[in-house]
Amino acid sequence: MIRGEGRIVAALGAVFVTLGGIHAALRGLLFDETAVTYYGVLAILIGAASFVVMLTPLPSDEP
Structure with a gap:
């Protein structure tokens, strides 16, 4: 689970x-x-890309 x-x-x-x-x-x-x-369309692209980047687990998110 992401802790951030x-x-x-x-x-x-x-x-x-x-x-x-x-x-x-x-x-x-x-x-x-x-x-x-x-x-x-620009807002859709920026929002979707930001969503994916923000929920990508980082190595520091290990349980």
């Missing part, structure tokens, strides 16, 4: 960034706002 509570909280923040990016990308697609769509 701070990393878990940061991963939760990354999930919310990803959800916001999905919202922005869909809004941009629905209302034909190209810039909003691009920023939404």
Whole structure:
């Protein structure tokens, strides 16, 4: 089990960034706002990558 509570909280923040990016990308697609769509996709990529990095176990996380 990962012991880094701070990393878990940061991963939760990354999930919310990803959800916001999905919202922005869909809004941009629905209302034909190209810039909003691009920023939404960028937020999705950054949020998903941050989530994976934050929950990757480190050697110091040994039980």
